[in-house]
Amino acid sequence: MVSYCTIQCRNLREQKKHKAPDIASCLVLPPFATCPTRPDNHIISQLFFSFFKTLVGKEIAVELKNDVVLTGTLHSVDQYLNIKLTNVSVVNQEKYPQLTALKNCFIRGSVVRYVQINPNDVDTELLQDATRKEFSPVTGGEK
Secondary structure, eight states: OOOOEEEEOSOHHHHHHSOOTTGGGOOOOOGGGGOTTOTTHHHHHHHHHHHHHTTTTSEEEEEETTSOEEEEEEEEEOTTOOEEEEEEEESOTTTOGGGTTOOOEEEOGGGEEEEEEOGGGOOHHHHHHHHHHHTOTTTTSOO
16 A cells, blocks of 8 residues: 555544644545534534445555554445454554454444545545535535
8 A cells, every 4th residue: 555545533633643644645624524522423424434435345544543553455334433344454563463363353433543545545526525515504514
């Protein structure tokens, strides 16, 4: 895997602590996309869910909150942003030798720090249009 876009799935404060691997090609999300206190947070979650469903079968890297980075093929994702990976490999095998035998895994969405995606797999126009549609006052997204 060459370069990646990074999507922050959880906490905006974590982005300041952990820099993206390739900040020039990162997909930038609006600050409200990570606010857990927004009343329309379920809409934001659905946008992420719909986006990740389009990536099924693509190679991704998932950085967990405990600093483990797993790469693999996205097999499935659910509404809680739980991720199932196949053909899993660990990026830092020297540090985590116990994970080298891992072939498939299920990752709970709440332990994900970042999901790194090949920029060629991201349709930014589609994502931006969906975000505009959900949060436009005409469609009843954001008031």
